[in-house]
Amino acid sequence: xxxxxxxxxxxxxxxxxxxxxxxxxxxxxxxxxxxxxxxxxxxxxxxxxxxxxxxxxxxxxxxxxxxxxxxxxxxxxxxxxxxxxxxxxxxxxxxxxxxxxxxxxxxxxxxxxxxxxxxxxxxxxxxxxxxxxxxxxxxxxxxxxxxxxxxxxxxxxxxxxxxxxxxxxxxxxxxxxxxxxxxxxxxxxxxxxxxxxxxxxxxxxxxxxxxxxxxxxxxxxxxxxxxxxxxxxxxxxxxxxxxxxxxxxxxxxxxxxxxxxxxxxxxxxxxxxxxxxxxxxxxxxxxxxxxxxxxxxxxxxxxxxxxxxxxxxxxxxxxxxxxxxxxxxxxxxxxxxxxxxxxxxxxxxxxxxxxxxxxxxxxxxxxxxxxxxxxxxxxxxxxxxxxxxxxxxxxxxxxxxxxxxxxxxxxxxxxxxxxxxxxxxxxxxxxxxxxxxxxxxxxxxxxxxxxxxxxxxxxxxxxxxxxxxxxxxxxxxxxxxxxxxxxxxx
Numbered sequence: 001x002x003x004x005x006x007x008x009x010x011x012x013x014x015x016x017x018x019x020x021x022x023x024x025x026x027x028x029x030x031x032x033x034x035x036x037x038x039x040x041x042x043x044x045x046x047x048x049x050x051x052x053x054x055x056x057x058x059x060x061x062x063x064x065x066x067x068x069x070x071x072x073x074x075x076x077x078x079x080x081x082x083x084x085x086x087x088x089x090x091x092x093x094x095x096x097x098x099x100x101x102x103x104x105x106x107x108x109x110x111x112x113x114x115x116x117x118x119x120x121x122x123x124x125x126x127x128x129x130x131x132x133x134x135x136x137x138x139x140x141x142x143x144x145x146x147x148x149x150x151x152x153x154x155x156x157x158x159x160x161x162x163x164x165x166x167x168x169x170x171x172x173x174x175x176x177x178x179x180x181x182x183x184x185x186x187x188x189x190x191x192x193x194x195x196x197x198x199x200x201x202x203x204x205x206x207x208x209x210x211x212x213x214x215x216x217x218x219x220x221x222x223x224x225x226x227x228x229x230x231x232x233x234x235x236x237x238x239x240x241x242x243x244x245x246x247x248x249x250x251x252x253x254x255x256x257x258x259x260x261x262x263x264x265x266x267x268x269x270x271x272x273x274x275x276x277x278x279x280x281x282x283x284x285x286x287x288x289x290x291x292x293x294x295x296x297x298x299x300x301x302x303x304x305x306x307x308x309x310x311x312x313x314x315x316x317x318x319x320x321x322x323x324x325x326x327x328x329x330x331x332x333x334x335x336x337x338x339x340x341x342x343x344x345x346x347x348x349x350x351x352x353x354x355x356x357x358x359x360x361x362x363x364x365x366x367x368x369x370x371x372x373x374x375x376x377x378x379x380x381x382x383x384x385x386x387x388x389x390x391x392x393x394x395x396x397x398x399x400x401x402x403x404x405x406x407x408x409x410x411x412x413x414x415x416x417x418x419x420x421x422x423x424x425x426x427x428x429x430x431x432x433x434x435x436x437x438x439x440x441x442x443x444x445x446x447x448x449x450x451x452x453x454x455x456x457x458x459x460x461x462x463x464x465x466x467x468x469x470x471x472x473x474x475x476x477x478x479x480x481x482x483x484x485x486x487x488x489x490x
Contacts, residue, residue: 073260099396112413290476387451429461
């Protein structure tokens with residue numbers, strides 16, 4: 001299996017073209033194919049255009065504070081300057097045409113994960129959607145259910161317990177994550193923001209003290225150096241007062257981004273499903289059958305809840321589950337065991353890496369980012385949490401810019417279509433086992449789960465659905481894409 005992973009990484013991610021030089025000296029060669037680089041350039045141009053349009057609104061900013069905070073959040077979400085190499089905005093992994101998740105088809109069908117600001121570094125998981133993420137509850141333990149509930153990120157590690165908002169704490173993860181935006185210090189995000197056109201609006205909303213920090217003379221050099229810092233300590237030298245001020249401003253930046261994520265622009269409830277619930281549209285016969293199966297025979301609604309009295313239909317119960325997803329051997333993360341030219345190795349375990357999900361967060365084993373502290377009372381749940389990942393919302397699960405665009409599914413991007421993952425839910429425990437890359441993989445056989453502990457056997461694996469019933473469920477999930485109708489955002 002380890003050799004198979006390495007061969008797929010080298011053969012699929014690098015593509016058929018010659019690897020391109022990294023954008024910044026000293027970072028070695030990328031493993032991005034020419035096609036991926038072309039798509040990345042397209043997305044970067046879209047980000048630049050959106051940022052320019054957002055900044056153009058600053059002189060006539062809304063006259064009420066909630067909308068001002070949303071505008072700030074959008075400006076920062078599309079700001080590439082907040083990454084170490086000034087080349088990667090948060091939106092790079094969260095664009096509207098795909099429901100605020102990964103917008104690069106070539107990466108979705110090959111690598112799964114996305115490169116960071118240092119283009120030779122990749123994460124171990126696929127981007128989650130920003131849509132509806134800000135509606136997640138703070139992470140808590142429900143003893144009646146026997147479940148952890150809430151938080152953001154696949155492993156729930158943005159708990160919301162400190163800021164009162166999981167989406168805000170999620171926004172604090174990528175800037176200092178060495179395989180994402182890779183700043184060496186949260187203070188660097190504050191320093192960079194202090195130089196941006198939205199500084200005046202930020203100070204108007206959050207106070208004149210926001211950027212009143214005595215920056216050291218070497219702050220530019222420090223903040224241009226990818227993290228993590230060698231000794232693990234914040235490398236921007238600030239006295240305790242300035243450090244506290246920078247930390248508070250970083251929190252307010254994150255809260256602004258979360259405010260944008262809950263706005264009607266990102267979380268609009270404008271799908272065909274919503275129109276049907278309002279009595280303004282009707283499902284097709286196939287969509288109606290899929291809806292009935294979703295709530296019945298297929299048991300999807302057990303975890304992807306479509307709401308009850310007083311609930312928004314968010315299509316998740318915010319718990320975590322191990323559905324038995326196979327390892328995705330195409331993840332470049334498996335090849336990141338050696339130190340790069342900056343001396344950083346994202347994955348010391350190499351091809352032996354096993355993603356333990358929520359358990360990794362509870363045990364403090366997440367090497368990439370841990371924006372929230374672990375409640376010590378949860379540590380005893382680690383054995384229960386091995387292999388579990390948060391149940392994602394199904395809203396916008398099929399939103400894409402064109403029919404040929406490939407989206408991936410599962411925490412590691414193993415699945416490349418809704419049909420494939422529905423088929424997996426239906427037949428995981430029925431079809432025989434095979435190896436990754438074997439003929440029939442994904443149709444007549446499945447590789448073994450990456451983690452067998454705590455596997456969900458109640459709602460996954462042997463559903464008894466026909467091929468036509470699988471298709472109907474897919475048709476129903478396609479009604480969850482926003483944009484079916486417009487809404488008044490006043």
